[in-house]
Amino acid sequence: METQSPLLPGSPLVDIEDLSLFLPGDARQKMILHHIDWHLCRGEHHLLLGHNGAGKTTLMRLMHGLLWPAKGRIVWHTSEGEETSPIAGRAVSALVSPDQQENYQRQRWYITGRELLLTAFEDTPLLYTNTSEQRHAQVEDMARRLRALDLLDRMVPEVSQGQLRLLLLGRALVRQPDLLLLDECSDGLDADHSRRFYEVLDSVREHCTVIMSSHRPEQVPDWCRKTRVIHQGRLLAPGSALPPQEGEYEDISLAGAVTSAPEPSAPLLDVRHATVFIDGQEILHDVDWTLRKGEHWRIEGENGSGKSTFLRLLAGDEFVAVGGTLVRHLPHHGGETVLLEEIRKGVRLVSDLSQALYGYSITALELVCTGLENTVGVYRDYSKAEQEQARRVMRELGVGHLADRSIRLLSTGQLRRLFLARALMGEPDILLLDEPCSALDEDSRRQYLDLLDQLAARGISLVFVSHFEGDAPSCINRRARMHQGRLEILA
Numbered sequence: 273m274e275t276q277s278p279l280l281p282g283s284p285l286v287d288i289e290d291l292s293l294f295l296p297g298d299a300r301q302k303m304i305l306h307h308i309d310w311h312l313c314r315g316e317h318h319l320l321l322g323h324n325g326a327g328k329t330t331l332m333r334l335m336h337g338l339l340w341p342a343k344g345r346i347v348w349h350t351s352e353g354e355e356t357s358p359i360a361g362r363a364v365s366a367l368v369s370p371d372q373q374e375n376y377q378r379q380r381w382y383i384t385g386r387e388l389l390l391t392a393f394e395d396t397p398l399l400y401t402n403t404s405e406q407r408h409a410q411v412e413d414m415a416r417r418l419r420a421l422d423l424l425d426r427m428v429p430e431v432s433q434g435q436l437r438l439l440l441l442g443r444a445l446v447r448q449p450d451l452l453l454l455d456e457c458s459d460g461l462d463a464d465h466s467r468r469f470y471e472v473l474d475s476v477r478e479h480c481t482v483i484m485s486s487h488r489p490e491q492v493p494d495w496c497r498k499t500r501v502i503h504q505g506r507l508l509a510p511g512s513a514l515p516p517q518e519g520e521y522e523d524i525s526l527a528g529a530v531t532s533a534p535e536p537s538a539p540l541l542d543v544r545h546a547t548v549f550i551d552g553q554e555i556l557h558d559v560d561w562t563l564r565k566g567e568h569w570r571i572e573g574e575n576g577s578g579k580s581t582f583l584r585l586l587a588g589d590e591f592v593a594v595g596g597t598l599v600r601h602l603p604h605h606g607g608e609t610v611l612l613e614e615i616r617k618g619v620r621l622v623s624d625l626s627q628a629l630y631g632y633s634i635t636a637l638e639l640v641c642t643g644l645e646n647t648v649g650v651y652r653d654y655s656k657a658e659q660e661q662a663r664r665v666m667r668e669l670g671v672g673h674l675a676d677r678s679i680r681l682l683s684t685g686q687l688r689r690l691f692l693a694r695a696l697m698g699e700p701d702i703l704l705l706d707e708p709c710s711a712l713d714e715d716s717r718r719q720y721l722d723l724l725d726q727l728a729a730r731g732i733s734l735v736f737v738s739h740f741e742g743d744a745p746s747c748i749n750r751r752a753r754m755h756q757g758r759l760e761i762l763a
Contacts, residue, residue, distance in 0.1 A: 277385050278601040285364075285451060285481055286335055286350040288312075288693035289345030291603070293334065298681060304330050306505045314450070317477065317490050321487040322502040323328065323517045323713045325683025326426045328485040330368060331502060332453045335483070337361025351449075362395050366444035369455035370684075370711055374628035376428060385409060385439050386424040392443040414446040417472045431549060433462045433624055433627065433707070434575030434739075441469050444601060454484040457709040458491055460624070462574045466491070487713040488740075517715045524693065538565050539601060540620075540702055540733055541586060546596040548585055557757040558596075563702065565603075568747045572762075573754035579737045580623070583704045583756060586735065588615040600700045604737075616646045618699035622691050623706035637662055637675040643697030665693045669723060674749045685716035692723065703727065705736045709743040720744045721748055 288310040292302045305327050310320075322328045333339045337358030348360040348390040375397065376388075389411040395402065415421045421430060422439055431439070437460045444452060458466045470493055473482070478494060486492050494509060501508040503515050541563040548556040556578050563569065573579045584590045585598065592598050600619030601608045609615060620643075629648050630639070640662040641654045654662075666672040671689045679687060688708060695703060707722070709717045721744070726763045728734055728747035734742055 281313075283314050284311070285314045285316075285348070286310070287347040288334075289344050289347075291334070291341045291346060293330070293339055293341045293343075295330070295681060296339070300676075301342070302681075304505050305334070306458040308344070308507045310500070312451075312481070312483075314341060314431075314481050317482040317496040317498060318484070318498050318504060319489065319499045320483055321489070321499055321514050322485070323514075324487075324685035324711075325459050326502045327505040328502055329371065329455050329462070330505075331507075332367060332369065332455050332483065332485065332763070333371075335361060335451065336365045336367040336453055338367075338453055360527050365451035365453055366392070366395075366447045366449040367453040367455070367548075368437075368444045368457050369453075369456075370624075370712075372448070373433070373436055373460075374624075376431075376436065376440075377625055377628040378631050380429045383428050384424065384427050385415075385420070385428060387503070388428055388439050389424075389443050389446055390412065392447045395447070396712060401665065402645050410446055414442045414472075417475070418442050418710075420468070427551075432576040432580060434462060434465055434725050438460055438465050438575070439467060445472060448476070452480050452482045454482065456485055456711045460575075460707060465575050467642055474488070477529070485708070486716075487711070490698050494538050495545065517713070534715065539563065539599070540565055540603075541601075542597075542599040543585075543592075543687070544597045546585065546598060547593040548581055549593055550590070555757055556585065559757075559759045561752065561759055561761070563730075563733060563735065565733065566749050568728055568736070568745070569750045569752060570736045570738070570744050570748045571752050571754055571759075572737075574719060576755040577754040579754045580625070580706055581757075583621055583735065583737065584708050586702070587621040587704055588612050598734075604699050618700055619702045620646070620695035620700040621704040621706065622695050622700055624706055624710055626691055627687055633678050633680050635675065636666070636671065636677050636679055636682065636686075640666055640693045640697060643694035646698060662693070662709050665696050666690070669693050669696075684711045685713070685720070687725070688712060688716070688720055696727075700732060701733065702733045705734060707738055708736075709738060709740070717743060 288308050291308040292303050293305050294303050294526040322326050340358060345356060348364055349357050350360055350364055381398060390403050390407060391397060391399050393407055401654060414422050418438060423435055423439055440458060475495060482496055484492060484496055491529040501514050539562050543559055546556060547554060571579050577659045581590060601616055604636040605618035632649055634650055638650050641658060642650060646657060661677060663672060666675060669689045670693060671686060709720060713721060724734060724745040725747050736742055752759045753762055
């Protein structure tokens with residue numbers, strides 16, 4: 273029978289000694305972590321705090337054995353004794369991170385939720401071996417505890433982002449690791465799914481050591497309040513407070529383009545009796561909705577309710593079934609149009625998934641230039657005029673200084689602004705924003721939402737999706753709720 277090693281409170285688990293590292297593929301070999309020292313004992317649960325780009329994710333990947341130091345060393349204490357091989361890190365720990373979720377979204381492997389959880393035992397992305405009845409039983413039990421049995425036979429590409437996050441959390445827990453590394457684990461979960469996860473996590477905390485990073489400390493359970501702070505790649509002494517964020521952006525220059533927002537009037541989007549099927553499954557049911565000039569909507573709803581599908585429909589990535597209509601009137605793109613080329617310029621979608629699909633190592637400037645045709649990847653050379661247009665938009669959003677940097681080496685906050693700049697390259701009439709504040713620290717969230725308010729003042733209409741009440745720009749003046757594929761307009 274497979275069992276985890278017994279918890280011996282206070283005994284060594286991981287030792288990190290004067291460790292520095294740079295990321296693989298960085299020709300500059302710029303150190304991301306500097307002289308890290310951490311003596312982690314079993315049973316010592318920690319909340320890891322730090323601004324975007326501070327090094328939290330890199331430190332967790334190191335502890336999981338995915339990265340190797342340039343200087344110093346890391347030691348894992350296993351049942352076999354002290355080990356320095358990264359294989360030991362993979363054996364004793366389980367990691368849940370946005371990077372992991374983005375990989376599954378990008379690859380779109382056609383596997384079931386059950387198969388995803390079964391990959392936990394060998395810690396491989398896909399299932400390569402036959403699995404025992406015992407492991408199947410463990411997976412069933414974990415899904416039952418998470419109240420996610422209905423996800424076991426669903427195909428991973430078909431579940432919502434929040435449902436995929438819950439499956440990945442179950443994958444980590446079913447392994448019963450000695451060390452559980454949770455990087456922004458509850459981002460993307462609605463209140464119900466978040467509660468399910470924390471209930472199960474609370475039940476296993478006596479048997480593993482939890483390291484959790486979060487930009488929302490108020491959501492972290494009381495038993496995980498012992499904090500360590502990482503700042504600019506350096507692990508501060510125990511008890512240190514989180515220093516103020518130093519500016520990672522240039523001053524934004526949108527003010528000159530701001531105009532007074534019009535009163536709500538002419539429809540930009542008009543949806544009537546819209547039903548959407550994906551792989552034969554009805555996702556949206558008989559939706560009626562209108563977006564008028566000057567309106568800015570927030571769409572609420574639980575994980576899997578159909579919010580992301582609705583935004584993809586508006587963006588032209590999904591289609592209305594026979595019997596329904598979707599009329600788009602885009603003033604900057606010829607008025608009423610059914611041409612996909614014009615729709616994809618006039619209606620722009622910014623989402624976690626947009627970022628996940630970019631597995632390419634391209635520069636920030638190249639990323640923004642892809643917004644000209646709304647492509648995933650670079651397929652042609654861009655003219656000097658097009659590059660200057662991209663640089664201008666980047667300067668407006670305060671990220672002009674990042675033009676020549678690889679997107680693989682940028683912080684989440686920097687990437688969010690770059691994807692917003694990419695969307696603006698099409699001169700859109702409408703911006704669709706699907707959980708754009710996920711994984712952003714408090715300062716970055718505030719700055720990002722301020723940017724959206726300024727764009728709204730320029731006359732761009734916003735449709736915004738978020739699970740968190742505070743994660744919405746102040747320009748929001750209409751609200752609706754999606755429930756089981758049906759849209760209800762709220763007062």
